[in-house]
Amino acid sequence: MSQGRGYPPASLAWLVWGLGAALYLIAFYQRVAPAVLVQELTREFSLTGAALGNLSAFYFYSYVAMQIPTGLIADRWGPRKLLTAGAALTAVGTLVFALAPTAYVANAGRLAIGAAAGVAFVAMLKIASHWMPSRQFALASGVALFVGVVGATLAGAPLRLLVDALGWRTVMVASAVATAGVAAAIWLIARDDPSERGYESYFPHGAGGAKRSSMREDLKDVLAYRNTWLLFVIPGAFSGIVLMFAGLWGVPFLATQYGFSTAEAASLCSLLLVSWSISSIAYGPVSQRLANRKLPYVAGLIVTMALWAAIVWVPGWSRTVLVALLVALGVAAGAFILNFAYAKESVPARLAGTVSGIANMGVMMGGLVMQPLAGWVLDRHWTGALTPGGARLYDLAAYQSAFSLLFVWGAVALVALALTRETHCRQAA
DSSP: OOOSSOSOOHHHHHHHHHHHHHHHHHHHHHHHHHHHTHHHHHHHHTOOHHHHHHHHHHHHHHHHHHHHHHHHHHHHHOHHHHHHHHHHHHHHHHHHHHTOSSHHHHHHHHHHHHHHHTTHHHHHHHHHHHHSOGGGHHHHHHHHHHHHHHHHHHTTHHHHHHHHHHOHHHHHHHHHHHHHHHHHHHHHHOOSSGGGGTOOOOSTTOTTGGGSSOHHHHHHHHHTSHHHHHHHHSTHHHHHHHHHIIIIIHHHHHHHHHOOOHHHHHHHHHHHHHHHHHHHHHHHHHHHHHTOSHHHHHHHHHHHHHHHHHHHHSOOOOHHHHHHHHHHHHHHHGGGGHHHHHHHHTSBGGGHHHHHHHHHHHHHHHHHHHHHHHHHHHHHTOOSOBOTTSOBOOOHHHHHHHHTHHHHHHHHHHHHHHHSOOOTTOOBO
């Protein structure tokens, strides 16, 4: 209920949104940290490639499973409680992972982290739909990814340096403490709707408009829209490349095939993520100017697959060209961010949280499927060679076989995109 103060100032809106973004930064940091810890985790827990892929992907298993429940709960109960609980449980999961005596306990920690951190992105989008005008929704989605990638960048070379200096377990304990601090800040400062601070809400039906139907009915309504299903399938073609490569297998690939050190390879993977996130900020405004979601999305997919083919199937690039290809890949793959605005506009506004959860679930399917699947294929092509540290050493043919799986997903995504209904950047009635 408005108290005559108008809409909230942008500084307050972005502060509230930013507290949710802090958890998303942590979520992305946790998502890609195993890429830097490959040697330590392999040695500590005696892991095969498939087992290592599984340990990393346990994050995605629970993260993906949480997306629909998160969307439903965010629509009904609001994001503040979700974000606070998510940050607190992420801290607990990180501590379990840090102190794990066995791979099974480490898997349990990763599972807890994924489930808890999985609330961040959808809750951020829910906050944006209440605290910001609708024209800024795509921009907020892109900035969210950028903030997340800052976390991923911290999990690159900076994490490597800290692990070398202090040990991976000490660094993870410190990460748990920092996450607990974020949980406290969210509870004390964030609010679900501007009306709780005496301002008008940007949400079309006010702060309580999402509570008129049951969660089951909300889910049934969302799934009745064709775009919901298609936009679930499409984004994994982008995220499968980025999260599989930058999130796990890119570091050993770059180290063994191009002679980079682990720290250099981690920095390159971080560069891929940075270009991915920065470009995603631009796709929303460009799409808005064109009044078209499908066209830039299709263009981004085609260019992404072409660049991926160059990296996978053309060996022996110079370091300069390889860096350029990885940056260009990130820029093209940033088109995936349109998935969230496209999905939100495809259903009534009251279902924004639920459809955002489904859309984000589709994004995370890329990492969930491809990290362990690539590891399994690599193991099938392993020749028995080991690194000096005792980890499995895979040749180029093994990586090509594993990485080529993404072309199938790309073809399916292109067909699905052709079948989507264009929204012309307008919210469904």
